[in-house]
Amino acid sequence: MSSKKTAGTVAAVNPQALEAEAVRAIEAATTSEELDDARIRYLGRKSALKLALRDVRDRETGKSLNELREHLEAAVARRADELERATSTRRPEEAFDVTLPGEPLPRGHLHLITQIRREVEDVFLGLGYQVVDGREVETTRYNFDALNMPPWHPVRSPRQTLFLDDDTVLRSETSPSQIRTMEQQDPPIYMITTGRVYRRDTPDVTHAPTFHQVEGLAIDEGITLADLKGTLLHLARALFGEDRRLRFRTHFFPFTEPSMEPDVSCFACDGGGCPTCKYSGWIEMGGSGMVDPALYEFVGADRYDPERVSGFAFGLGLERIAQLRHGIPDIRLFWQSDLRVLSQF
Numbered sequence: 001m002s003s004k005k006t007a008g009t010v011a012a013v014n015p016q017a018l019e020a021e022a023v024r025a026i027e028a029a030t031t032s033e034e035l036d037d038a039r040i041r042y043l044g045r046k047s048a049l050k051l052a053l054r055d056v057r058d059r060e061t062g063k064s065l066n067e068l069r070e071h072l073e074a075a076v077a078r079r080a081d082e083l084e085r086a087t088s089t090r091r092p093e094e095a096f097d098v099t100l101p102g103e104p105l106p107r108g109h110l111h112l113i114t115q116i117r118r119e120v121e122d123v124f125l126g127l128g129y130q131v132v133d134g135r136e137v138e139t140t141r142y143n144f145d146a147l148n149m150p151p152w153h154p155v156r157s158p159r160q161t162l163f164l165d166d167d168t169v170l171r172s173e174t175s176p177s178q179i180r181t182m183e184q185q186d187p188p189i190y191m192i193t194t195g196r197v198y199r200r201d202t203p204d205v206t207h208a209p210t211f212h213q214v215e216g217l218a219i220d221e222g223i224t225l226a227d228l229k230g231t232l233l234h235l236a237r238a239l240f241g242e243d244r245r246l247r248f249r250t251h252f253f254p255f256t257e258p259s260m261e262p263d264v265s266c267f268a269c270d271g272g273g274c275p276t277c278k279y280s281g282w283i284e285m286g287g288s289g290m291v292d293p294a295l296y297e298f299v300g301a302d303r304y305d306p307e308r309v310s311g312f313a314f315g316l317g318l319e320r321i322a323q324l325r326h327g328i329p330d331i332r333l334f335w336q337s338d339l340r341v342l343s344q345f
Helices: 002-011 015-028 032-043 048-055 059-088 112-126 176-184 225-240 293-299 318-326 331-335
Strands: 137-139 163-165 168-170 189-198 210-220 246-253 256-265 282-284 286-291 310-317
Touching (some): 032 048, 032 059, 048 059, 112 189, 176 210, 176 293, 210 225, 210 318, 225 286, 225 310, 225 318, 246 286, 256 310, 282 318, 286 293, 318 331
Antiparallel strands (some): 189 210, 210 310, 246 256, 256 282, 286 310
16 A cells, blocks of 8 residues: 555656746745745645655655755745845835845943043143042051051941951052052142942942042142132032032141042032931032141152142042932932932933
8 A cells, every 4th residue: 555655656756747836836926925925835844745755665756856955946046035135126116225234233432420520630631630540459658557547546447447467458448549659659649530439338328438529639839729719619610510619628638738628519419408418408419628747757758849740639429419410319329220310321
């Protein structure tokens, strides 16, 4: 029974007639869907040609059917090319222009803190300052000793500073870069440095254990406190505009004397008092003051003679600047990867 069925299947296929029929169907296809239907009908697994190839037993018949298969596959390929060329040469309103760019992919942008850092750097480059890179891992010599912090100073406690070992810390401020710059060059010096700092602060709306600072130092003949105030006023106006108010409060820092803290009027209440500014109407930007002569002794009083040169220094928080400028109520929003916040800048 099997041999009779095989013989009947092979005999039922007339290669010449099947080729003519298949070629007509293939050439009549006007779309890729119609061409695919013709391919399945004449070259698919259940097509007469494929069934005949499975049942073939003699060499001559197999050769003839395989040649037919190759001719039909070539005809399908030719027609597919013709349909593709016809599609690309249609009228402009019908054709797809392959030279046009594809759908644009969403692109990221610089983080707001990076934008603020670059803008601050541009302000000081315009004033003739140099930008210096600092080290995030510092020795206690540069992070404390060189900044006139005695062994009993609270900031030297492991409860406030992150120690890697007894003599190495994650810097608690960017001030060590000032000392290293003073060691490397003689006055006059006009420099700023920016970067991350680390403290054991409890996160709240205005504090974070990791944040960014801009540190500035100017040492020259005739530098006065008025120069410091004028520099910070220039920076505040460049960042916040003329409407935001600035005030200076006396303070104490081991490495400056006299010292003062610049405050900017609260963005949330405009000085009226609210939880963001702790009902004071002002938000602290950082610290500043005239360089204490004790720092000159650390780098060499022969090169930095306090009778001949004087200077000022300041350190400001970049996150605080971003908060004040854009009215962001919580500093933690900068680092929560919430695109609803970050995509606004």
